[in-house]
Amino acid sequence: MAGLGKKLGQLRQWTGEKMGSTSRTETSFEFMRLEQETQLRHAYTERVHEACTAYLRGLGKRKESTEDKAKKLPVEILAMSMLHFGQELHDESAYGKALMQFGEAHTHIASITVEYVTRVRDGYVQNLQNILAQMREYEHHKKKLESRRLDYDSKVNKILKSRREKPELEEELRQSQLKYEESLEETTRLMISLNTNEPDQLQDLLAFVDAEAAFYQNCFEVVRQLQ
Numbered sequence: 001m002a003g004l005g006k007k008l009g010q011l012r013q014w015t016g017e018k019m020g021s022t023s024r025t026e027t028s029f030e031f032m033r034l035e036q037e038t039q040l041r042h043a044y045t046e047r048v049h050e051a052c053t054a055y056l057r058g059l060g061k062r063k064e065s066t067e068d069k070a071k072k073l074p075v076e077i078l079a080m081s082m083l084h085f086g087q088e089l090h091d092e093s094a095y096g097k098a099l100m101q102f103g104e105a106h107t108h109i110a111s112i113t114v115e116y117v118t119r120v121r122d123g124y125v126q127n128l129q130n131i132l133a134q135m136r137e138y139e140h141h142k143k144k145l146e147s148r149r150l151d152y153d154s155k156v157n158k159i160l161k162s163r164r165e166k167p168e169l170e171e172e173l174r175q176s177q178l179k180y181e182e183s184l185e186e187t188t189r190l191m192i193s194l195n196t197n198e199p200d201q202l203q204d205l206l207a208f209v210d211a212e213a214a215f216y217q218n219c220f221e222v223v224r225q226l227q
Contacts, residue, residue, distance in 0.1 A: 025153050027184070034191040035142075041194060042135045049128040056125065060117040073113060079106035105222050112222070116215035124208040131194070131201070138190040145183040152180040 027035075062071040065080060072080070083103030089096030155173040162169060 025149050025156075025180070031184075031188060031191075034188070034195060037195050038135075038138065038191045042132075042138075045128060045131055045135065049125065049132060052120070052125055052128065056117050056121055059113055073110050075106050075113060076110040079103045079110060082106070101226060105226055108222050109219050112215060112218045116211060119211045120208055123211065124204050127201070127204045131197075134190070134194060138187065138194060141183060141187045141190060145180070145187045148176070148180040148183045152176040 060073070062073055063077065064070070065072045065077045080103065082099045086093075086096045086099030086103060089099070152173075155169070155176045159166075159169050159173060
């Protein structure tokens with residue numbers, strides 16, 4: 001019941017702020033700027049993570065092969081069909097030999113693709129997931145900060161409305177202020193951390209570019225040898 005009473009008190013406090021009947025503790029301009037920047041980074045990090053995950057899923061998605069019913073990458077299925085066709089033609093068939101070479105090359109491309117998907121997933125995508133985990137921690141502390149701000153403001157308004165000095169109210173206010181300042185400091189620390197780790201994120205992105213360049217270069221070299 002005490003917890004319910006506290007929630008109702010915070011609701012009344014929030015309602016009072018909206019109606020302009022109580023005082024409200026405001027954060028600094030710098031805090032609000034950091035908050036906006038953090039929200040922007042959160043939203044777009046989620047979008048990039050979702051898009052990158054879909055991109056890798058498309059590259060690495062396996063389908064059932066008509067050859068042996070096993071699940072394989074589409075490029076593997078293509079390679080197998082070419083290999084089997086080439087094997088069925090007579091040894092002197094130039095077309096059969098070309099099919100065999102094409103199949104072997106694309107079996108190699110399948111291995112290159114798997115390696116690329118794994119490298120990006122374990123690198124760039126995992127690092128995005130780590131950032132999003134930090135974002136969730138920030139959101140948790142942000143909610144706690146707002147709850148403690150409402151509690152602190154309610155204590156301030158109690159004292160302002162009190163007709164006489166009450167030591168117990170002053171002690172409650174002091175404790176509430178300490179908790180609020182503690183949450184404010186932790187939330188600020190998390191926001192600063194999230195907004196100042198660009199060098200690490202840039203290195204992660206460059207590693208992604210290196211992996212992508214190697215992927216296409218290796219695939220190109222395999223296909224070039226077929227010409």
